[in-house]
Amino acid sequence: MKRLTLPLSKDTIRELKAGESVLLSGIILTARDCAHKRLFGILDGGGKPPFEIKDAVIYYAGPCPAKPEKASGSCGPTTSARMDVFAPRLLDSGLGAIIGKGEMSNEVREALKRNTSVYFAAIGGAGALYGNAIRKSECIAFPDLLSEAVHELVVEDFPAVVAYDCYGQSIY
């Protein structure tokens, strides 16, 4: 299985083909419905986003609380389609990659193509396994959103499948 270090270079993204299994290591940011809505409120108001969007990897996920001896609680992906309305604009702002589960819209696929980005599907429901792939977790924005806050995660050998590649191909 291909091992990838995040963030991904455009050259690396061009080598990825839909259907390929990969192991991801590096920094990813969690964000789901509420965090996206909050972020878009800031962007619409002309404000500075609380984290750098360029080359970031967003993981559609909201973790369980971590036990004292753990870096993170269970943390599998949530359904990506709910973020269809948000993803194209972030991709056009330089977002490096998306991780989630399930099909996304054609607009997202086009935006991935246009920006040479990639959408990875994590295995939905494998929360404990993904929780264990997280080495470090820190809340970096919107702490009042609790599990829906933006967490910066350091992951190691995080299994995923290339769902949409930068050529518009899909595993679905």
Place this chain on the structure above:
Amino acid sequence: MRKINTALIEQNIYEMALHAGVNLIPSCRAALEKAKNAESSETARFALETLIKNSEIAVAEKMPVCQDTGMAVVMLEIGQEVFLEGKSLSAAINDGVRRAYNDGYFRKSVCDPITRVNTTDNTPAVIHTEIVDGDKINVTFMPKGFGSENMSKLYMLKPAQGVEGIIGSIVETVKLAGSRPCPPVYVGVGIGGSFDTCAFLAKKALTRDIGSANPREDIAKIESEALARINGLKIGCQGFHGNTTALGVSCEIAPTHIAGLPVAVNIQCHCVRCERVTI
């Protein structure tokens, strides 16, 4: 008359919730294993292997099997000879849920529908009560995740649409859901009753073991026919194509009005979690 203190119900809810968040029901684990062995798509097989490994990690480390530890759905069949004493039944249930979701390091996923402000303790639980004969209480606890709940549907069919209409509605719901609800799914179906009871029957169907057939032969046939057609869709585990799109279909029925044929399809992901106890 038999007196039962609601503190006993609270303790049972607490223990069931803690166990349910971590452990798949045995028939679900068996169904995943069977699906893996029968899988011909390499990617779907990888996903099924990952899920089985995940369920083992969850048990070994007492971690939630899925981070969506759900809304707490509680169904009680209360014998009419039972007298409940102590705090109110709903307070006891919610206290049990609150303690379990805190002590188990489960995610708190309940919020106001408009402001989206989290209630921070996963309450209130969804509580269904039925009064039955006897002096016992049957309690069922099911954490229900919403990736799959979101893909559920309710149809008000015409009586003329009959069995074919029922099966068509079940298959259509799974087809429209596609890869989004974490297939392979478990499909709970309510047939008949009114708008509201039909949806409840669909939820109740999900408390049955996977692979258990409805005792009525004609209903069991709907279950097996719908399952075969769903697996013919080849959506597969996680939408990666493959042989298993659903692990099972369970139907529950109730008499309905002469003018109607309600059908509710409640989708459950492959993390089937459900606990049962008799007090």
